[in-house]
Amino acid sequence: MTDTITSDLPNSYRTQPDERGHFGQFGGRYVSETLMPLILDLEREYRAAKEDPAFREQFEDLLEHYVGRPSPLYYAERLTDEVRRNAPDGPNGEKRGAQIWFKRDELNHTGAHKINNCIGQILLAIRMGKTRIIAETGAGQHGVATATVCARFGLPCVIYMGATDVERQQPNVFRMKLLGAEVVPVKAGAATLKDAMNEALRDWVANVHDTFYIIGTAAGPHPYPELVRDFQSVIGREARAQLLDRVGRLPDVCVAAIGGGSNAIGLFHPFLDDKDVALLGVEAAGHGLDKEHAASLAGGAPGILHGNKTYLLQDEDGQITEGHSISAGLDYPGIGPEHAWLRDIGRVEYTSATDRDALDAFQLLCRTEGIIPALEPSHAIAAVVERAREMDRDRIVLCNLCGRGDKDIFTVAKALGVEI
Template sequence: MNETPKLNSFRSGPDEDGRFGIFGGRFVAETLMPLILDLQDEWNKAKTDPEFQAELKHLGAHYIGRPSPLYFAERLTEHLGGAKIYFKREELNHTGSHKINNCIGQILLAKRMGKTRIIAETGAGQHGVASATVAARFGLPCVVYMGATDVERQAPNVFRMKLLGAEVKPVTAGSGTLKDAMNEALRDWVTNVDSTYYLIGTAAGPHPYPELVRDFQSVIGTEAREQMLEAEGRLPDLVIAAVGGGSNAIGIFHPFLDDESVRIVGVEAGGKGLEGDEHCASITAGSPGVLHGNRTYLLQDSDGQIKEGHSISAGLDYPGIGPEHSWLADIGRVEYVPIMDHEALEAFQLLTRLEGIIPALEPSHAIAEVIKRAPKMGKDEIILMNLSGRGDKDIFTVGKILGMGL
């Protein structure tokens, strides 16, 4: 008897037009289309090129420090008194977050395409730092667009980028956050399309970006799956990650999507609550629309104008989300829930004290969800959470809120 082929997989998207169900696509100006098609060709070649894969693997091991550890958070587990909690320690990567996984991959693509200049957008500055880092490593000039509000609240990362030789351009349009930085990066790209590679930091934007960013980040889930099997002899019951644009989340989710026994939860930034406009919960409180090259859940008004959103965490402060998350939400494979600013802040402090790990405010949202769920789960159950970045960059923001002058 032949084995029946698996008819349904949650891992086969996107289709050749970059669609995940109704989401995704290529909603860009004509100037960018030829380049996006070139990028797609190059990516299709690179995917199956052993030399490319070998270089990626080598840099992963020796430059980023992969594999990142899978860590059993014993004290947090004990404190919460329920499920066993494991962290995938992406905050231990070079540059302090998962962002570097994608940057290394994309700069190798840029090199293959003969591009001589790198641009990037950044919110918290983690992607900006990772982009500036790989640009330094490969000797390419780099311009990072960053909302003026974020430049202010993420000063350490701005300085890091400058030390690495990148030019940081503050964007004052709109509310001066990630959305505005992305608009400005797109304007730069349209103007300098011949020389420039746009190194998008999250699994969003026009096809093929959501796919290729996901594939570069999927190393997180692939490793974690193997590490979990080794540590516990089985898969986790629950996988949790914070979602802004959603690259760390799709990276850890994707390799588990076809494992039926694994529940998956994405945590959105609930900001100051979902009643008003001061949150970034695109899936929980938004609706499908078209922005930045793709159709996805967005925060928007009844006229289709995009709202600004708010989060304590600059990295989650984006009114959209990667298109694959929108699809996973619609088909019900992944559950998306909001966590408020104050809950993230409490989680930040609890983890710091209990485990001696200062998390970034972005994964602090995921930790807050773990804190809610773990006590309700049995001691024989397992939670895997993506600890996507370290919190050094956030100590000034947190200090200010806690009333400690730094």
């Protein structure tokens, strides 16, 4: 079976981060003295686990037989046809409209990409002898995945979730409780993902001796951005191999939605050294970049939050401002440090999609392919449609469909003025 932790791909971009957890000027570990011994222990344990065949074997076995990997690679024929009907002609009168392919990680057990990382981290927690798990969650998919692996391995877990998100993600809250998790609503700040992560960090500092914090995104203090990326890179490795097998070449562009950025870095990382493959991350533009949004690369500045340096939404005094998105999973006011670095060096292009764009894309995929996506990848789908329309027909756009839309139907219905 393909090694799902390390890879034989070229190493020019993939040598990041450095030994202190920096991607250029970004990353690092800005944590209290109480947490430093645990952070260092985690890094040592992760380095050892990567070299341990037994760890790799257990991780791969669970991904295959519990998660359901490899997830399918799907050619979206009707969506491609729809894009082509509305595409402009090329300079010589030829019809435009690239092929659109989806990496279908929404078909994983629990309905999103989050489970890949949670499997890896729960195995690390067990190796370290930790007996209690905590996590933060926004849209609830990471919370559900964490609760799932804790149920599988018989460990208690506490999930911190902003009270605003608890209200708008009731199906996932109920799923977490069914799985045995304690869900703690956080009422501070805007009561969303940033505030849930603040509360989880407070818990961790107070319970270092027995508690492991499963961070869901590719952010936080080193080594979290690296290890989350490595566990999620199974997405890109599979997609790369699947496209080579089915069409005999790599995609022209890979697209993924960006909140903190775990699904995107999971797709992008195995393609970083393929210079002919463009990479496009899509942030949440909310009501517009001149209004309320969560596009920290487009509208933020470097700063420090949750243990790492990255681009953050800030006011003129450097205070963190609240992000907004119709998607509870994309309203984090920062981004993973590797994304910040990849943006600054120009390897990855970052754009954004508004709430309205995401709603339109959500409905378009439902109508054309019979797939109900989560609101997070709906932002990416909006960018895919726009980008594919301008490309030649023999080109390939690969998009990570990182979550399914069961959790979002109430939010979408409300936005469309529909009563359920």
